[in-house]
Amino acid sequence: MNKTKDIFDENGRRIPYKGMRVFNKNSLQYYKIKKPENNFSEILSNSKKYGGVNVKITEDYFKSKCLDLLKNIGSDNLLKGILNGVAIPFICCKSNNEKDMGLEFEKEVLPSVSLAFTENNPNLHFKAILQGEKKLANEIVISKRSRYQEFLNMYNSGKTIVGWYFPQALQEYDIESQREQMKTLPKQYNLVLSGMIDVSAALIGSPKLLINKDDYPPVLCLSAIKHSDKNLMLCYKAYGHHLEFWGMSQMLVPGVTQVSEQWSGGLTLFTTVDYS
């Protein structure tokens, strides 16, 4: 791969290479997230209130760490194009002792997302639904190709994580291709496929992320994690202005997974900060 050639397009979407299953080779960007203002103060405040982030962390510190990350990746010719797209700053830390990912997601993370969303949008609902008589507890594992383990190692060590979520970096890719393309990304950055903790943290910090009066937003796939039922994909999605978490089938027809124009895998860039 030519290291001087940008691998992201003018919208910050990864340019698909041969073998990737995508809806459109050149994305039409039909599904949109409005470029947010990224109010660091508000994001930090929400993350403290709903996400258990250390109250001593200041806005200036959070913002400077975030901007350092961008500066770093912006100097890489291969990756800088990712900054053309929507980028959501987030901050999170593990505030429980739960070891099972599914249980933590169900009992800690989703309720926090729910509370952040409904308190910031009092007339709207948050729902969490799994297709089939499925559960999350003891059923969630990491996709090995996602590099998400690196993120979780930091998270589980109790460190505070600061980062950016690029929700449309892999828009229109099927779930497997989202995972597969990770092997072609450089390893010197903490750049991983997005999963449940980081995307949830982004939604806790920015609870109006998917509210869009003019356009339909993409479905935010959590492709770094897998349910034991291989037919299910996990995601956040809007329903009108409401927010929903779904474990839904990724099968188009029996034996064939689907490539949806609306499904969007994300990439997450992160670092840890010394505020344990």
Added chain:
Amino acid sequence: MQTNLMVKSEVDVLTHSEQQKRKDQSVLRPRVHEKIQNFFKNMEEGFISPILRLKINRSLCNFHCEHCCEEPYMGRDLKKKTGAIDPREQMTIKDYAELSRQADEYGIFRFVLTGGEALLDKNIEDLIKALDPMKHLIILDTNGWTFDEEKAKWFAELGGYKVQISLDSYIEEEHDSFRKKPGSYKRVIRAIKAAKEAGLELLISTCIVKDRVFTKEFEDFCNYCNSEKVPLYVTLVKPVGTARGHDEWVCTKDDLDHLKNLEDEYNIFTHMTPSYGQPGKCITVKGINTINHDGEIIPCPYMDMSIGNVVHMPLAEILDRGMKNKWLGPYRDECIIGENFDFIKFHNDSVSKHLETSDLLPVPYETGFKTQGVIDNE
């Protein structure tokens, strides 16, 4: 932070009445119950069980509604344009019986009878029997004009399951004017009463144009349905049929977002409301298919393009190729014929091109959907 959030399975999200209805089917129609159970068990694998909506009797209708998407399929429209009647052969009762067999084998459990006005078909009783009300839920779509106490009793005794009655405004004059049929409102109210008394499942359907969801009339309508304990099925006017060219009627995302909010307050739904434990989405092929009187399958009630003819090709093959079309199969939130202008352009261009050489809709598969969006075999 902890809340009492419940991660629900699809069974949990069924309402009490849905669960009760399912239990009832296990006694009344064991085969239907079996198919519903199988659908729930298999849908994660990619199995579908769409409603088959049968447009019977060359869509004959006794109304001339302003917004009707069906007019171009009606014999009267064709006669007006060409002076001739529709030359295509209609599906016979034998064809419908074969369709019922294939649908049953596929796991499909719902047929809607519509038109035009389905009750104008003098063969409707034979048709219902051929479809087999013990194997399928038979739902009757009607404008209510002739659906009186006697007709409701007749339909219930035949094994009919549900009646879907159109009411386009809670204000009597508005409804009658929209439907261009004085007295229609009163007949609808009579039909609602008759359906209830006959013990039929019931829903009211209403067609919305842009901004109607924000009106006092619509709020009153929702309250009426709540008080009558009748679900309100909301359909969206589409830029097709007699509404072609009336872009000012087409709903915006703002209308739909408001409707989705109202779903939390009232017993109302659209074709894109989450149901059967599935998220809200465009339901082309996977949720509903319309079958024209000549057997052409149209993957959405508001499209004029076919995915195949069930008289000439197995139902399962047609549905499979419909699902493998990029526009129709994969997940998407928006109503593509109502909101996605790329699709609307493809659709309307295909229809216009087709109408240059034929007066008959829908556009056949070969010159329509086959030309765009076929997913390559991988």
